[in-house]
Amino acid sequence: MLDWTDRHYRYFARTMSANTLLYTEMVTTGAIIHGSGDYLAYNEEEHPIALQLGGSNPADLAHCAKLAAERGYDEVNINVGCPSDRVQNGRFGACLMAEPELVAESVDAMKQVVDIPVTVKTRIGIDDQDSYEFLTRFIGMVSAKGCTDFTIHARKAWLQGLSPKENREIPPLDYDRVYQLKRDFPQLNIGINGGITSLEQAKIHLQHVDGVMVGREAYQNPYILAQVDQQLFNSNAPVLSREDVIEKMVPYIEKHLQQGGRLNHITRHMIGLFQGLPGSRSWRRFLSENAHKQGAGIEVVRGAIDLMNANKPAVDPELER
Structure with missing residues (x-):
């Protein structure tokens, strides 16, 4: 690894x-x-x-x-x-x-x-x-x-x-x-x-x-x-959503940036977070294209989420019933 x-x-x-x-x-x-x-x-x-x-x-x-x-x-x-x-x-x-x-x-x-x-x-x-x-x-x-x-x-x-x-x-x-x-x-x-x-x-x-x-x-x-x-250690802790995971990462990312680090040092490891879900390709592409840029900050992560949500395929209301 x-x-x-x-x-x-x-x-x-x-x-x-x-x-x-x-x-x-x-x-x-x-x-x-x-x-x-x-x-x-x-x-x-x-x-x-x-x-x-x-x-x-x-x-x-x-x-x-x-x-x-x-x-x-x-x-x-x-x-x-x-x-x-x-x-x-x-x-x-x-x-x-x-x-x-x-x-x-x-x-x-x-x-x-x-x-x-x-x-x-x-x-x-x-x-x-x-x-x-x-x-x-x-x-x-x-x-x-x-x-x-x-x-x-x-x-x-x-x-x-x-x-x-x-x-x-x-x-x-x-x-x-x-x-x-x-x-x-x-x-x-x-x-x-x-x-x-x-x-x-x-x-x-x-x-x-x-x-x-x-x-x-x-x-x-x-x-x-x-x-x-929950499944292997018998924990009663709630299962975090993917969005919850990102929010828990925000303070860590901001601290890394304040210390002179680059956003992609961290986000390159987060590329697969939405693996297999609709819109995940947009998430991966946006982070890959923008997180390495000079001055990139947490707004890039927010932007990747917004783009992913915008590119999710529409769901037929009849199928939801």
Whole structure:
């Protein structure tokens, strides 16, 4: 979710769900340790929030985990699932599935310096190393060093020959393998990820595993988050309308603009809010064409709403009866 789940998106997501655990985009240990920016910045409203780390040096991972704990993160997660060439060249992401000893050593180093959970996100296999035995060996070795929480993307990753986008779509999903993993490791918290596009699907998965991670759908169709608390966390809070969500974002947007930020830093994450509804194309187009302009303010968001409402198809009164 690089360049997607930044702090602006996470604040936006939090307006719709108070309970969903939010993950940062993957941040490399090198960026945190040697970069000039603050790669650990987040909004206090984002809790509960997990820092997702990319790296393979146990000492560096431990150092970054300690920094994350000191900054108040609720969890630190090691990414062992990203298949991109850039990630492989840095010796982290999915290629680390072939080095369970190193991942286990990293978990151990991190757990020695923090009290917050240290978790792992991984795949069911890589390249031709895709047997169930390969997966259980990896889980067994890493859990032996104290990792009790795993999120499993239910596809293997082809590290050569497929792009990251293709790796999210071409290798077939194997949910049953993740279910079997939970049966064989009942003492572990096993979450599932990959191809999940509705809360109804999430409910089915939760009959077999402990958690569900939703990535692309929660970004491209973010309003899926609006009923998570009610349907999955037994919350009695009212479900916000899409217009309510926008109103909750207004103070955040205005503060960002006052601090010198640009409107599209935030609204680019809101493009899919009306996904699938009449007039949504007008909303997307107006924001895309105007939010990036110098001086663009909250009036652009208001204008996008007005245009969307104006372009909704008329409803035949006879059909309403």
